[in-house]
Amino acid sequence: MGLTGDTQQRELPTTARGIRTRNKLLQAARVVFERDGYLDARLIDITTEAGVSAGSFYTYFDGKEEIFAAVLAEVGEEMLHPEVHDMVDADDPVAVIRASNRAYLEMYRKHAKFMQLLHEVSSIDERFRKLRRQRAQAFVERNARSIQDLQNRGVATSDVDSRLASSILSGMVSRAAYSKFVVGEDWDFETLVETVTRLWINALDMST
Amino acid sequence: MGLTGDTQQRELPTTARGIRTRNKLLQAARVVFERDGYLDARLIDITTEAGVSAGSFYTYFDGKEEIFAAVLAEVGEEMLHPEVHDMVDADDPVAVIRASNRAYLEMYRKHAKFMQLLHEVSSIDERFRKLRRQRAQAFVERNARSIQDLQNRGVATSDVDSRLASSILSGMVSRAAYSKFVVGEDWDFETLVETVTRLWINALDMST
Amino acid sequence: MGLTGDTQQRELPTTARGIRTRNKLLQAARVVFERDGYLDARLIDITTEAGVSAGSFYTYFDGKEEIFAAVLAEVGEEMLHPEVHDMVDADDPVAVIRASNRAYLEMYRKHAKFMQLLHEVSSIDERFRKLRRQRAQAFVERNARSIQDLQNRGVATSDVDSRLASSILSGMVSRAAYSKFVVGEDWDFETLVETVTRLWINALDMST
């Protein structure tokens, strides 16, 4: 399963020149999208930024949506490979949750401009809304498994459905990240990590 | 002072006919916005829906933004006056939180189309982003006061900052509402109310 | 012969109130035309300035052209009655010419804004171009008679046709006035009077 969904519209170029041009467009698109936002980005800005002619665009992409999907796929790759900072004791559930939240928030910080973009596009285009949900789902499911495991081991409360709780708590962290890095709430990063972690742990009644 | 901020754009009409026409436009705008979304809504659709000429629009509003602001102000009024379903025991903190969450989720359900619209517009227009944050802030602050009060009374944990916790938990509920009513997650309403309430209560260590 | 030509479109109001309203519109029109120019003046600006409703305009005038014609007629009256500053010796042809030029230039100075307006309108509307020419013609003809007289008396050269010379010399003074008062050439007023007078006199070979 890829991030592009069914968006791979045109076959990839075979010649070296073609590959180069496509990449130039892709890089340029990312620059322009992050600078101007999705709606305000004009294809001509992208081609100009890429240093290619307007017509060349259509050799590689069918339109704005398609190149955005391609950028999304590319950035998505980056985002899925977080730099692991420190090893955590896998047997310490709190440490694992803290590390997970920290990784998410760091990823968000690093890609804040892009996350805002994703947000913009999601609110406009149904297709990207679905894509975004799919991406989030991976995170949600991993957390759901973790919660289920903790419940099985009697560490977390069984009062809540693991999947629903995961969705809600994952959403909580995601929304907090949005508030800090897009809306610009003036919160200290470390305090934020600690607070979401504590709320998460408490919410599952793991504190004792 | 209302939700419009500095959006009071044209003096309100004085004659009965003028007021009637302005209202027709306002109702029509709401219908069209909720049906087509902000971006796809054309002024001509609004005037047609209202049964007035294209030119008449400008007698009352300066453009799409302005009429949207006016619709927002109107709907905002509605949203701020929830029908109170049942009295809750003000001395039972859990009951109060449950009632608050239920009221929010019911408001969101009732105005789902509009909330989605607000979401769309916020991601597009800086001005509405601010307006939306202001609105959210009211909710956040009320909850912050409540949390602080519970902390003072030793009912809730003092491990977290009341304002930050309020922001995060309020965001959690808001995001959950978005997931259910806009994204369309297939969650049972009552279960959702119970789950967010439980997670909230646990998060503040109020369970015991 | 009036300045309005065939522009008297609507019969004058009979009631006192009607006369008052018409005058308010006329004054307002003059203010707005001189402030904004003919093209940029909107009827609504005129009615607003006059403190009457938009609809009332059509009770008295058929449109922008018509009210401009009315303003023109009014101002034309003013312009034709110059304040005579000093008596000149009618037997001294140079003094007469100087007085005539001075009177013209003073009139132009006093009505500079209006003359510019007239200029604007003339270049736009054929009808006003004719009107303006008619007005100028009065000046030209008076000068032509004067020149003819001087020629008859042997004071001015008979090398030139009196009517043609009058047109050209009158045009010279008119253009000089335009250059000073509309274009804004930085010329001393008295020097200008003297210079045009001297050139005029010399041109007719009257110096000796």
Add this chain to the structure above:
Amino acid sequence: MGLTGDTQQRELPTTARGIRTRNKLLQAARVVFERDGYLDARLIDITTEAGVSAGSFYTYFDGKEEIFAAVLAEVGEEMLHPEVHDMVDADDPVAVIRASNRAYLEMYRKHAKFMQLLHEVSSIDERFRKLRRQRAQAFVERNARSIQDLQNRGVATSDVDSRLASSILSGMVSRAAYSKFVVGEDWDFETLVETVTRLWINALDMST
């Protein structure tokens, strides 16, 4: 530096086709402007006349003003290179002045429609008013030098300031040309040339 002042608005096209299209637009604009006047000329008329689509206009010009400036620059070039009809004896000042006046009047006759257009635009648009004044200034200055020279040589009277006299007399000729070719005064061309020349010469007291 040319007549366009700071009006060089879009980079000139590089390809042959681009140059051709731009020229088609330019020619069409001139036709339409001279036919309909500046105000009544619609861009769509220009593109239709040029045989290109409405959108193509904006590939080369930013709007009506800009294409007019371009037309003006082009026609200005033409106008500045008069066909010299006959050599005049440079030592005969009267012959030189006559030749200059004739050249001016012939230029005006040849470009009457355009001069009227320039007149219209000048009365509407500040920017073109300045441009027109600049153009006139060149003519004025040349004449001022000539007058100064004649004064130095004792051929012309020193009673008048050479620059002011030049402005006024140049304006006289210009206004006469306007009266004949735009207003339509029924004057014989040769008589006009002779009369303005004689008045000019007399005005400077050069007759003896």
Add this chain to the structure above:
DNA sequence: CATGAATGAGTGTTCATTCAT
């Protein structure tokens, strides 16, 4: 006579997309 709301024709401008070279 006065009001002011309602009308609707008219046009400039943008920009994704195509296609001849």
Add this chain to the structure above:
DNA sequence: TATGAATGAACACTCATTCAT
């Protein structure tokens, strides 16, 4: 493959004019 000129649909906005009250 690359170019960049050409296309044309689409829509907001203004304002003179009308007319019911």
